[in-house]
Amino acid sequence: MVPSLTIAQSHGIALYGEPALPEDFTHLPHVNPDAPKGGTFADGQVGSFDSLNPHILQGRVPWQLRFLVYESLMGRSYGEPFTLYGLLANSVEVNDAQTQVTYQLNPAARFSDGTPVTPEDVIWSFNILGQPGAHGRYRTAFSKVTELVQVGEFGVRFTIDAPDRELLMSLGLRPIMKKAQWAADESAFFRSGLEVIPITTAPYVITDVDAGRFVELSRDPDYWGADIPFRRGTMNVDTIRMEFFGDATAHFEAFKAGLLSTKRETNAARWERDYDFPAVRAGDVTLSAIPHQRPSGMRGLVMNTRRALFADWRVREAMIQAFNFEYINGVVNGTPQPRITSYFSNSPLGMLPGAAEGRVADVLAPYAPDLLPGAIDGYVLPETNGRAANRRGLRAATALLDEAGYTVDNGQLVGPEGPVVFEILLPNGASEMATIADIYVEALKRLGMTVTVASVDDAQFKERQAAYDFDMIWYTWGLSLSPGNEQRGYWGIDGVETPGTRNLMGADNPAIEGMISAMLGAGSQDDYIAAVRGLDRVLTSGRYVVPIWHTPVSWLAHDARLTFPQDRLPIYGDWIGFQPDIWWFEQ
Structure with a gap:
């Protein structure tokens, strides 16, 4: 029997145990409830945009617009991975069979035009996001909901096809939109553009x-939820400007000149070298390192197994062996950064070293025939001596390629499909990625491969990514401390053919589906962690990505007047819901 969800009629819902905050909580623990309001927060982004709708496949949308402009029935507290609290909804109820969840809308909830948020809006929002033109991350849940109806004046009830505790919660995180805005031409919802202001x-x-060039957001003086507990102490700045730049250099120079309020740095060498400019020395800019406990996620060069070359795991392992991580890490970062060793490394959810044991071994056992070497007995990424040659890695790669049926003929590697020729796809302006790819290509040439690097504009990159039109592509999966149904969209079997999912590698393994099912049906937190660690083992030993490094801290340079609650950082650290959400300007 699957245990029941914790049901909180008025304030929150937890996947395991009770919500940490009581029913009469006044604010989230990581915010300053007395933060002053005011000021303009200017953030820079490299690239461009042509859409204000982050929910569809078409178009390029400013980062964070989804979270700053659209609300959901429930909201996350970033100090609790498995708990949601009321936002548009003020109560939630789950039936004993765990196949239905009923949300009661807050009667005070209003759209920005002053009209009430209705169950009809909630139902329409869910249904429109299940259509083919919507982003793939929404469609998996759509297929599992068998009924969605209004209950009473303010209630909305979802019924799903089978017990799924995490899905019942995550349905409360979907964006709610105004149905009437699109009533005249619903098809317009799926077309990118800037004409319709949501x-x-x-x-x-x-x-x-x-x-x-820019998008400007202004705090709504008539915002309906200013005093609800979930919002108190958040969204403190009056104006948010999202400024766009053609390349990273222009972006950084704008920050140094004082045109931007903040700059997030991802490169260790640049953080050490480039942030000693006059505004820092004068005390006008503060340098903050924000620690976190979230999973490293996966970041690196993704191999498309839909291509014959990368369908063989031995070829994928050869590609990993040929990647001289220690050398590239030193060249790019100066101060070496820790390598991503698995998808959930740097967190309690990550696989442990060595062979699988206990619950993890048990959950993997039924899928043993579908697992690659390393999944059960342990998988470790290769290490090099840090020298440019990487002879040991190239020898290992050559042996694997030979085993897979590849030979060198007049300096060209030839396999079952002919000469090995492929392309690495990067977005324009990604100088760090380009440096990594260029060093890597030189190593691959020594194996006899013909490899080119293609940098394309944002629109083309997104289009080719969504259509899986690439051999190898640069990508980052950010993973949370509460993975759930979205994992099917990341690596589920539907993504092998369905465009627009995050299963860029084309992973097609019953063990992945099995681990996700075990995770979603776990009856305790221990079983849940075991299933996630099992999933981590299957993905990592699948050898789909040539991983690079992660940073267990986030580096933020910012206006010295812009501050945050340093004594109560959430475990997620610098993540969605952190900046600018809980920051404020000192008067």
Whole structure:
């Protein structure tokens, strides 16, 4: 028997145990409830945009717009991975069979035009996001909901096809939109563009747009939820400007000149070398290192197993052996950064070293015939001596390629499908990625491979990514401390053929589906962690990605007047819901 979810009629819901905050909580623990309001927060992004709709496949949308402009029934507390608290909804109830969840809307909830948020809006929002033009991350849940109906004046009830505790919670995290805004031409919802300014429920509304240059958001003085506990102490700045730049250099120079409020740095060498400019020395810019306990996720060069070359795991392992991580790490970062060793490394969810034991071994056992070497007995990434040659790695790669039927003929590697020729796809302006790829290509040439690096504009990159039109591509999966149904969209079997999912590698393994099912049906937190660690082993030993490094801290340079609650950092650290959400300007 699957245990029941914790049911909180008025304030929150937890996957395991009770919500940490009581029913009468006044604010989230990682915020300053007395933070002053005011100021303009200017953030920079490299690239461009041509859409204000982050829910569809078409178009390029400013990062974070989804979270600053659209609200959901429930919201995450980033100090609790498995708990949601009321936002648009003020109560939630789950039936004993765990196949139904009923959300009661807060009667005070309003759209930015002053009209009430209704169950009809919730139902329409869910249904529109299940259509083919919507982003793939929404469609997996759509297929599992068998009925969605209004209950009473303010209630909405979801019924799913089988018990799934995590899904019942995650349905509360879907964006809610205004049905009437699209009533005249619903098909327009799926077309990218800047003509339609969304009517939303969030604290911010879009007040100015200059195509490809900036988007301005203003705090709504009539925002309906300013005093609900979930919002108190958040969304403190009056104005948010998202500024766009053609390349990283222009972005950094704008920050140094004081045109931007913040700059997030991802490169250790640049953090050590480039952040000693006059504004820092004068005390006008503060350098903050924000620690976190979230999973490393996966970041690196993804091999598309839909291509014959990368369908063989031995070839994929050869590609990993040929990647001189220690040398590239030193060249790019100066101060070496820790390598991503698995998808959930740096967190309690990551696989442990050595052979699988206990619950993890048990959950993997039924899928042993489908597992690659290393899944059960343990998989470790290769280490090099840090020298440029990497002879040992190239020898190992050559042996694997030979075993897979590849030979060198007049300097060209030839396999079952002919000469090995492929392309690494990168987005324009990604200088760090380009440096990594260039060093890597030189090593691959020594194996006899003909490899080119193609850098394309944002639109083309996104289009080819969604269509899986690449051999090898640069990508990052950010993973949370509460993975759930979204994992099917990341690596589920539907993504092998369905465009627009995050299963870029084309992973097609029953063990992946089995681990996700075990995770979603876990009756205790221990069983849940075992299933996630099992999934981590299957993915890592699948050898789908040539991983690079992660940083267990986030580096933020920011206006010295811009501050945050340093004594109560959430375990997620610098993540969605952190900046600018809980920051404020000191008066």
